[in-house]
Amino acid sequence: MARRDLLKSSAVIGAAAAFPRASAAATKGGMIAAENAKTGTGDWQLTYVRPDRKDAVRTSRIEGYCSHTSVRAGETIAFHLSTTPASNVTIDLYRMGYYQGLGGRHVKTIGPIAVKPQVIPERGVNRLRECRWPVTAEFTVPGDFVSGVYLGKLSCDVHRYQSYVVFIVRDDRPADLLFQCSDNTWQAYNKWPESDSLYDTDPPNKALNGTTRVSFDRPYGRYPQVVDQALSFGSGEFLCWEFPLCYWLESQGYDVSYISNHDTHAGGERLTRGRVFLSVGHDEYWTLQMFQNVKSAIAGGMSAAFLSGNSACFAAPLVASTDGRPDRVFHRAGRFGNLTDLEKLQMGPFDLDGLDLPNESSIIGARTVTPFNGSGDWTVAPGMANHWLFAGTGMKAGESIPGLVGWEFHGDPAKIAGLEVVATDTTINSAEKTATFTATVYPGPKGNWVFNASTIFWSMGLSQPPGLVPPISHYGRPHGPDARVQRITSNFLGKCGVQSTPA
Incomplete structure (x- = not known):
């Protein structure tokens, strides 16, 4: 630029x-x-998290990212996921807030969806790493979703480990x-x-x-x-x-x-x-x-x-x-x-x-x-x-x-x-x-x-x-x-x- x-x-x-x-x-x-005032839950929290090594930042057993940082009602967001080994994955979406002190409200379950291991990209020019993982699932935001930060809790059926994706509804x-x-x-x-x-x-x-x-x-x-x-x-x-x-x-x-x-x-x-x-x-x-x-x-x-x-x-x-x-x-x-x-x-x-x-x-x-x-x-x-x-x-x-x-x-x-x-x-x-x-x-x-x-x-x-x-x-x-x-x-x-x- x-x-x-x-x-x-x-x-x-x-x-x-x-x-x-x-x-x-x-x-x-x-x-x-x-x-x-709607019913909240503490189940938005991850229970079982396992990094690849004790000091690692990555959990390759289940991980993913979103196509957009924020979306509005009526727009579609894509989830790009990877698992090791291949597994069916459930995405539970939670809106974060107060909710009787529980911190979140469950708003949607997506899946189970078949997910495979994906390639970790090599570093490109200027150390840039860009994943080109396929779209695992797409979600069109309903009109009644209130603006907020939404966590997608990712859970596999072949092991117990979990992680998140995160996006904002504006x-x-x-x-x-x-x-x-x-x-x-x-x-x-x-x-x-x-x-x-x-x-x-x-x-x-x-x-x-x-x-x-x-x-x-x-x-x-x-x-x-x-x-x-x-x-x-x-x-x-x-x-x-x-x-x-x-x-x-x-x-x-x-x-x-x-x-x-x-x-x-x-x-x-x-x-x-x-x-x-x-x-x-x-x-x-x-x-x-x-x-x-x-x-x-x-x-x-x-x-x-x-x-x-x-x-x-x-x-x-x-x-x-x-x-x-x-x-x-x-x-x-x-x-x-x-x-x-x-x-x-x-x-x-x-x-x-x-x-x-x-x-x-x-x-x-x-x-x-x-x-x-x-x-x-x-x-x-x-x-x-x-x-x-x-x-x-x-x-x-x-x-x-x-x-x-x-x-x-x-x-x-x-x-x-x-x-x-x-x-x-x-x-x-x-x-x-x-x-x-x-x-x-x-x-x-x-x-x-x-x-x-x-x-x-x-x-x-x-x-x-x-x-x-x-x-x-x-x-x-x-x-x-x-x-x-x-x-x-x-x-x-x-x-x-x-x-x-x-x-």
Whole structure:
């Protein structure tokens, strides 16, 4: 892709009139609350998982991937599966949410379907691995499927082992909250089948290089960092960092609609229908179109909450697969805000070096700083105890929520009119190097607001759903659900005009 194409901004997104005036949760009678009143089940969880080796990321006995990251009602998604040995496979689809505290609802069984072992592709140019597995099954999304994250639990009849496929069902309705899954980052860290993430490379390239390519045409292997989550086989990072927010929002009856990074990339009505945009968990890899679309949406009146860390750090253009299907391959093409002198020693070179890439702090309120990672306490900044964000929390200046900052975060706050640093403290990484995290909030131009929680671990303070494995990062760990984190989150959403409607 040419540089001029990478730098094209998307079309200007709609004016403030495009955003709903009243809370959609109230006007729609609590769609999400009604969905979560349906019978839930804990059977969405994998019971028997067996990697090929103890330290392997792959489970070749049963694995698969989807043809699309997100689909809408009426569209068809294809599943590409492989088993060893050949087996009949059943796909049980579950929508993830609260559901009486069980975390999921069974919505469909597909199969049994005959599945055979499939070839593991050789590495191509730039280490790219693209599976060309045949379509095992296709599924047309019914019109009554509520937007959400859907897991397909894969079960074989010749052995007991299981894994997942994952996809998002989006919709087109006006919604209070747009929950953006960080699926580009899921794929960037995906090592399947062995050492094939965006962080794996060939000498003399640096680990953070601009050469390695990754494809969505492969299964998600077990997640490789800071948490040993067996349920990450096939589910990306959703169950690691994003599910606790999903679970909490739906327990509170917030009106939430789900999208992928690719939907943010597409822009238009996929964004302007939302009142508050949510960047969730580990949201590191954005396209330039994503950046411009979110920036334009904030300028048009949409609020945003970056309940995440390391967000919009690397510019990663989506390009077609080698057989021409759009948006299936990406690489690390540049650093938002450009490389610092210290970062140049650790990473690059990139395609977009030398170009004036926008700084992520211009929309987030702060940015990823070096060292990138560490752990720390989320501490109320001096003079901020009476801020509306902390109303009802009882927090005082200097009071901390222990272990909530990690393992990546934001610092170096932007010079935006009205921006306030609401929390700050020192982080320490495994080499005892320190950095300063800053959580921020600033007003948008049309009565909207932008909050930067400045930690991947924010959702850990909201809920602990079934199957969650708490992380331990850089000798620090979050403590789990905390009424203060819940109240800060609901205070921000309320400031944006968004109310919950519990069942």
